[in-house]
Amino acid sequence: MPPTTPTKPTNGATAPVDVPRGLAGVVVTETAIGDVRGREGFYHxxxxxxxxxxxxxxxxxxxxxxxxxxxxxxxxxxxxxxxxxxxxxxxxxxxxxxxxxxxxxxxxxxxxxxxxxxxxxxxxxxxxxxxxxxxxxxxxxxxxxxxxxxxxxxxxxxxxxxxxxxxxxxxxxxxxxxxxxxxxxxxxxxxxxxxxxxxxxxxxxxxxxxxxxxxxxxxxxxxxxxxxxxxxxxxxxxLHGGAPSRALDTLDAIGTPDRIDAWVRARVLAGDRIMGFGHPVYRTEDPRSRMLRGLAEELGGPLVDFAIEVERGVEAVLAELKPGRDLHTNVEFYAGVVMELCGLPRxxxxxxxxxxxxxxxxxxxxxxxGDSKIIRPAARYVGPVPPVPVPKAPAPVA
CATH class of the missing domain: 1.10.580.10 (Citrate Synthase, domain 1)
Structure with missing residues (x-):
């Protein structure tokens, strides 16, 4: 029998409210610490x-x-x-x-x-x-x-x-x-x-x-x-903090400028994610990536030159194969380059x-x-409809 959604509230007190998966865009509290304005490419x-x-x-x-x-x-x-x-x-x-x-x-x-x-x-x-x-x-x-x-x-x-x-x-x-x-x-x-x-x-x-x-x-x-x-x-x-070294792994896998287009095109067509590109919040260039690219250029060297070529190549392929998506480098791409050049191991x-x-x-x-309210969201139960009688315990095996 397929799962059936119960009609009663799942937490026994108040009716649950439908929200997007992963709470994307849901405001859960007020804060005076900072914010991200993804459409503007700005955070503070x-x-x-x-x-x-x-x-x-x-x-x-x-x-x-x-x-x-x-x-x-x-x-x-x-x-x-x-x-x-x-x-x-x-x-x-x-x-x-x-x-x-x-x-x-x-x-x-x-x-x-x-x-x-x-x-x-x-x-x-x-x-x-x-x-x-x-x-x-x-x-x-x-x-x-x-x-x-x-x-x-x-x-x-x-x-x-x-x-x-x-x-x-x-x-x-x-x-x-x-x-x-x-x-x-x-x-x-x-x-x-x-x-x-x-x-x-x-x-x-x-x-x-x-x-x-x-x-x-x-x-x-x-x-x-x-x-x-x-x-x-x-x-x-x-999917959260583990991408800077993986972005450098992408540069290693591509290897040389002449391989950029073919390597990227094959990954995109296969549906693979290109580490260091795209962000769940920003719909413009990640402002952290822009700043870190500038830092990388100050440090200079072949790795920086190659990273910039890869950035251009990936964005060109993404613009062709995924029009309208407007995908750019995120913070991890140039963060990895900067940390590598500054002597930090991957x-x-x-x-x-x-x-x-x-x-x-x-x-x-x-x-x-400073807020005494415990964070306690609800979930929608989608298993078998309760209550079902508990079957008798099986007899001990002889």
Whole structure:
């Protein structure tokens, strides 16, 4: 018998409301953190253009904006930089556990290890449910977790490679310190700034899957580390945070400029997705991709030249075979190029994304913690119509 939809409300209280699959375009709450205007190719943090912030301000300035709702003046910036830099060092019991976490995750990598490490960090720090603490303590927990994430990721990566972790430095800005901890050497200013701009551009981006996950968990009143660990789990999915290295894999697979048209045409006709192209929100060029292409061109080199040729070739084939779709590069395409040129290994591309997005998650967690309403949607049951009598248990087999 085919599934039948029951006529009674599925949650027993109020009638369910039909919404698009995946909640696409559904407004679930109000936020003062930021928004994405996909038809315009624009997104913002608070009242400022995110791309303009990336071009003109440092990471700590934008972190302060997300955490406190304002860009800092010189005195507040200095105090914030000092405070967050001092939070980079891990508790001894957490650092001591990282070799075992890294060893257990040799296949899954640093991002999977971060889920475990964040839970341990929250426990070691004595994080309490956001429901039970005030705004000041919530913010302190969020800052501590955000500051620890780059240290955790870099240490897990190096341990997985058989290398000793590099201790964080308090004299380097957020991005430069992160590169230093991953690579073991102090980065050149141009590369440090390129990564900083990438990190700023990916701090927040509307109610994406990981941000929404963080808010759902925060709505239960759970602690900050639990919220962030859940968000990391969502980010680890290849349809969300796992594409920057895959976009570079596309460049590797094409290999040379003369193969672009044939390779792309074959994939499009086969119905395959071209990694690094298209976005569920933007109907114009992704503004993050535009900015990152500029960063890549500043860094220069054969990889950048080839990426630009591939971009043109893919867009030409897509325009021919999928007219009216208006598909362009998304953030992952040039993000992979920039990170590769700045010395980050490919297995650290998505973890680096997490090192930025954790700041956006924390802002959303803090905002959600101020709302006592738990997020509890309904689902439409489409199984066999209940109630059906429960059959007798089978007799024991002799």
């Amino acid at each position: 943090y608070r009242q400022y253009s995110a791309v303009e912030l990336a071009r003109t301000r440092g990471f700590e300035d934008v972190w302060h904006l997300m955490a406190h709702g304002e860009l800092p003046d010189a005195a507040k910036r200095a105090a914030f930089i000092r405070r967050t830099a001092e939070l980079r060092r891990l508790p001894e019991d957490v650092a001591a556990a990282l070799p075992a976490i890294a060893a257990a995750g040799t296949r899954s990598g640093p991002l999977a290890g971060l889920r475990t490490a964040l839970s341990l960090f929250g426990a070691a720090q004595g994080f309490r449910p956001v429901y039970d603490i005030d705004d000041e303590q919530r913010r302190a927990d969020a800052l501590a977790a955000c500051a620890a994430v780059p240290t955790l990721l870099a240490a897990l990566y190096r341990l997985g490679q058989g290398l000793e972790p590099v201790e964080p430095r308090t004299d380097l800005p957020y991005a430069a310190n992160y590169l230093h901890m991953v690579t073991g050497s102090e980065p050149e200013p141009l590369r440090a700034r390129a990564i900083e701009q990438y990190l700023i551009s990916t701090i927040d981006h509307g109610f994406n899957a990981s941000t929404f996950t963080a808010r759902v968990i925060a709505s239960t009143g759970a602690d900050v580390a639990a919220c962030m660990a859940g968000a990391v789990g969502a980010l680890s999915g290849p 297995e650290m591309f998505t973890p680096t994304f997490a090192a930025a997005r954790v700041v956006g998650w924390s802002a959303n967690i803090l905002e959600q913690a």
